[in-house]
Amino acid sequence: MLSPASETTTESNSAQMAFPEPQYSLVIETLACPEPKYRGVLRHLLHQLCFQAGAGIPEVVTNLGDTDTEVFTREGEDAILPCGLGSPVNLKDEVFDWKKKQQEVFFYEKGKDYNHGKRGQDPHFWRRVHLLPGGLQAGNASVNLTSVTQADGGVYSCYFPRRKLTRWIRLTVVVEPRLRLEVVEAPPSSGSVRLSCFSRGGQQQPSGLEWQTPNGTVIPAEEAPPAASSDSDGCYSISQTVKVTEPGNYTCLARQQGVHPAVRGTIQVFVNWQSLTGDHEEVFWNGTNNALCVLSILSIMLSFGAKMYKCCAKKKNSKEGIV
Missing domain, CATH: 2.60.40.10 (Immunoglobulins)
Structure with a gap:
């Protein structure tokens, strides 16, 4: 017999780890495309190692296509799109521009951005893109994209015009079964x-x-x-x-x-029902036996009700002098 409600949850074995600001650049290259069963593990490890909120971002290069990094997130959750210079230099006086093809995602210039006075952001990303707390001081130009949908999937660019430097990030939105x-x-x-x-x-x-x-x-x-x-x-x-x-x-x-x-x-x-006779236990699982159990209870209740009715009728007749 089953509980009417079954629950579906998500298992995640990822450990939240805090890393100090990096003092070096980490370059990871894969010379050949890894087998599918290892590819997801590689992406997960890179994400956990390098792109924690508030930490400095070491440079990570993966040979997984035309992007520097690849990020997976579930539909409806937030996604951190990583970007940095590879060293913990303060970015408060920098200029950088996030785009998805021709869509303006996020623009920052010396303390001003789309959330603080700047105009021109694509309506699709309005109030959904934010810098990470304390990230600029640590050389982190990563942004947090909230409430991700399928439409958010694709390739993003993080461009530093003064340095002529572009980072590419592919966001894959996972639709769970x-x-x-x-x-x-x-x-x-x-x-x-x-x-x-x-x-x-x-x-x-x-x-x-x-x-x-x-x-x-x-x-x-x-x-x-x-x-x-x-x-x-x-x-x-x-x-x-x-x-x-x-x-x-x-x-x-x-x-x-x-x-x-x-x-x-x-x-x-x-x-849901057991019949115990000595060491023998008979287990009933299906609805037929449930029905038999319910019918037995109803039969007992009807029999008890009939006896009560006869008893009450007899007392009433005695008071009225009816023999």
Whole structure:
């Protein structure tokens, strides 16, 4: 039997780390495009290492295309677009311009920007782009883009006109899949149920689904899951079914290629009625036995009500002198 409500959350193993202002430039080059299973890990490590809010930004060059850095964020969350000179020089008297193709994203000139007197910002980015607190003093021209949507995805440029220097940043907005968890089979008195996890909606190729027990142990699938399929909108779907024999909270994790965090859904399986005879425990999982239980209770209530009615009628007749 299931809890009517199952919850879907996001698992993130990223640790928030604070780094001192760098005293050197860090250059990371990949001579060949890494395998897909390692590419997402590389991007995640670069993001965690180099682009923490308020810290100085070391120069990071990755051979992942025509951009200096690549940033992943989930739709609806904020994204930090990294930019810096590679050294902790004070940028308060600098001039730099953020653009997305021909769209004006953010412009800064000696203490003034689009949030403080400057005009010309594209309406799409109005009140959504901010400098990081204390960033300029640390040589950090990074900006925080709030409430990211699919329309925000693409390549951004951070240009320093006085230095003739441009940084390129690619923002990828991740659309998370939605999970549907349900019981697909619950034979009466079998002491087991089959749970199904169906994932749909992610626009990144899924790397698979994984069921876990309440203590985190991976549950092997009964059969090899079918390959993920995509619809006309480019959204992927995949499903997996497992058999469980114990009550508790079971978790399904959906992972996407190139995206480090996983989407997880939890469903509760519990014993809703038991018949104990000696050492034997008979577990009823399906709705038929629930109905029998309810009918039995109703029968008892009706029988009790009939007896009460007869008793009251007898007392009333006695008071009126009716034999």
